[in-house]
Amino acid sequence: MIPVNEALQRILTRTSALDAINIQLSEALGYVLAEDVLSPIDMPPFDNSAMDGYAINEFDSDEYKVVAEIQAGMNASDVTLKPGEAARIFTGAMVPASATTVVKQEITLRDGETVKITEAFQSGGNIRKKAEQIQSGTLALEKATHLNAAAIGLIAMLGIDSVKVYRKPLIKLLVTGNELVEAGNELQAGQIYESNAITIISALKELGFDATAVRVADDYEATAKIVGELLQECDVLLTSGGISVGDYDFVGKAMEENGVRTEFYKVKQKPGKPLFFGSTDSCLVFALPGNPASALTCTYIYVFPALQKMTGSTSLHLEKRSLPMANSYTKRPGLTHYLKGRVVDGTVESLEHQSSSMLNSFALSNCLIVVPEEAEKLEPGDSVSVYILTK
Ligand code: AMP
Numbered sequence: 001m002i003p004v005n006e007a008l009q010r011i012l013t014r015t016s017a018l019d020a021i022n023i024q025l026s027e028a029l030g031y032v033l034a035e036d037v038l039s040p041i042d043m044p045p046f047d048n049s050a051m052d053g054y055a056i057n058e059f060d061s062d063e064y065k066v067v068a069e070i071q072a073g074m075n076a077s078d079v080t081l082k083p084g085e086a087a088r089i090f091t092g093a094m095v096p097a098s099a100t101t102v103v104k105q106e107i108t109l110r111d112g113e114t115v116k117i118t119e120a121f122q123s124g125g126n127i128r129k130k131a132e133q134i135q136s137g138t139l140a141l142e143k144a145t146h147l148n149a150a151a152i153g154l155i156a157m158l159g160i161d162s163v164k165v166y167r168k169p170l171i172k173l174l175v176t177g178n179e180l181v182e183a184g185n186e187l188q189a190g191q192i193y194e195s196n197a198i199t200i201i202s203a204l205k206e207l208g209f210d211a212t213a214v215r216v217a218d219d220y221e222a223t224a225k226i227v228g229e230l231l232q233e234c235d236v237l238l239t240s241g242g243i244s245v246g247d248y249d250f251v252g253k254a255m256e257e258n259g260v261r262t263e264f265y266k267v268k269q270k271p272g273k274p275l276f277f278g279s280t281d282s283c284l285v286f287a288l289p290g291n292p293a294s295a296l297t298c299t300y301i302y303v304f305p306a307l308q309k310m311t312g313s314t315s316l317h318l319e320k321r322s323l324p325m326a327n328s329y330t331k332r333p334g335l336t337h338y339l340k341g342r343v344v345d346g347t348v349e350s351l352e353h354q355s356s357s358m359l360n361s362f363a364l365s366n367c368l369i370v371v372p373e374e375a376e377k378l379e380p381g382d383s384v385s386v387y388i389l390t391k
């Protein structure tokens, strides 16, 4: 049994970025850049107006003669303003080289061919200069940048329609358990509804990953066979249940049979102690304990950082904060506890129903509180680390 930090470290040591692929920008949200993006153009490509108003060639007067109109999208290269002349101009329209300032409409009075400026203005103002955001040939976004909406927008702004990103892992989830029934069927005595598949797939979806689930009976031959097949197909194999010490827990043996190297088995934590992590040359394997809260906690704490690293991300964990406890919590030393908690007004409260078989407190939580291995008692006001979950 190893401590939680060592488990995380062993996972990350075994994990590296997958290969790079070219994808359409419209598909790139959530991916990580596998190369620097250089701008092929100056942005903006020309001096343009930040306001609706008048482009003027400054002169010692507050009255200007309006000699042209420049709308957004028009080529104003041949508009020349002599001192004392103005062009009616609109936001985003090209500012002619001879204009020294754009005066906003709100401080002007128009009378036929003449425009009068009614208030002081800043000389040189309201002109967005060519290349002021980025120059042609220079770095727009660095390799390893996570592509959020704004990053995608910036790339689009530069006229680029495909990017090189790290591909996302192909993830399969193998669900074990003879007691499990799909929703929509009536429960027979001794059965429960299967919930881990949709829980884990949903958690992965929240974090930007897709996975598909396959079921297998608690049968050694069947488990070994399907594990062998899935190892060929995917980059990450997750399994649910069957990794504990029961007579019908066949996942560990099935891994061994298929040549999966054990990186660790069992972590000093609650929930999720029987977590197994292994690898082959092409696949990472996380065998998650079957208890629903254990499986979900291990997905957030261990699977997610590995997936992040595979996609080239340098920010590998859920957001972590240090917050004061709102209530007290007592435990025996020896295991790190991950508690379902709620952050409210800058403090964090641990919830009722922390059992690994329950999801009701998890459903209400917005964070996981990390209570360190050696801690025995937390008092209100004690500082704890929390992983922030999506709201
Ligand atoms: P196991 O790890 O297979 O020993 O399962 C531990 C506990 O989690 C047992 O009470 C199982 O019935 C329950 N469990 C296992 N897999 C699932 C699942 N997919 N959905 C809901 N509960 C499960």
Ligand code: MG
Binding pocket: 176, 177, 178, 241, 242, 290
């Ligand atoms: Mg089981």
